[in-house]
Amino acid sequence: MNNAAENNHSTKNPAMSDDKNLTNIAQYIKNAQGSHKRSIPPLEQWHPKHCGAMDLKVFANGEWWHEGQLIKRQAMIDLFSTVLWKEDGKFYLKTPVEQIEIEVEDEPLFVNQVDQVEIEGKTYLQLTTTTQDVIIVDQEHPIFMRAFGDELRPYVHVRFGINALIQRAAFLHLVEMGELSENSDGATVLSLKSGDLDLQLST
Template sequence: MAREVAHLVTSVALDNCGDLGIHIDRNGRWFYHGSPINRKEMVCLFASVMSRDPDGRYWLVTPEERGTITVDDVPFLAVEMFTCQCGRDRVVSFRTNVDELVTVDALHPLRIEECPETGEPMPYVSVRDGLEARLTRSVYYELVGKGHEEILDGERVYGVWSSGTFFPLGRMDDCD
């Protein structure tokens, strides 16, 4: 078994194609050497073999070869939201621009960053393999509409419940 793993690692290293010339811009648009990839089926195929290494590099990996791609922010956008139940029993799911479905839970958490230029919230959800989707503005506003106030560690926090976990969207003190 160890010999097979060593062979696999060696073959992956030998079949590194380097930079594939694929780029994903901040709006989730895919490009090959500067030209847009307009076929959604092709984008979905590439997305299905994408991963991210611990150093933050993005890869397309097939059984035979692998190569790096560049990503401006994150590779996916959450373009649609679904909810069922309500309150602490609520389950929130998103559909990405490559038609992957992800349910917000402890393994697929929400996180909110602040845009350095504007100070506006930038919401993300973990999809798989270190890959994330940024919620579009309309999806984020829809999510905010499902939230409510909780007290966490003595602080008023606004957020949403999903899959039995509370995900903060912001401190209520920021709204006062």
């Protein structure tokens, strides 16, 4: 009887730990941000210990799942996206005291809005993610194409080695802002300009 109870308790421990970790991380971010607008902490300055993995997965379609349950609160996803960290090809949630590995199917950020903005007399592309990141396309934050499965997908670099997938509707808006042509191989090329940066994307 005691052994059975102990076994049952041990199988629940990971789930309990995950819930506690998720709650602690959320509370830390809220405390750090206080009443300020959303901001990205200085993750590159933190060197916490690795604390194992959490049953948190970001799917290629943009859904976040925790312990088999879809996270429906966008505010929660917005919070966690501010402490995303990538290291040696793996993704983590990172705070000053712990670095917990999570699973990401493709990329954890997703662009759903494209605009053009004027900065010092030059026109730049401005991309906004579903988690309220605002990215000005430049040399450090270029748009590029990359294969995922058997599909070629558009991305933009955001921070800490992490990219954002440009969702279909947003990419179609980008196409309207650029020029389409064919290269010598007959492939379609999208030409885009953002400030002084010229991009040629084979689509």
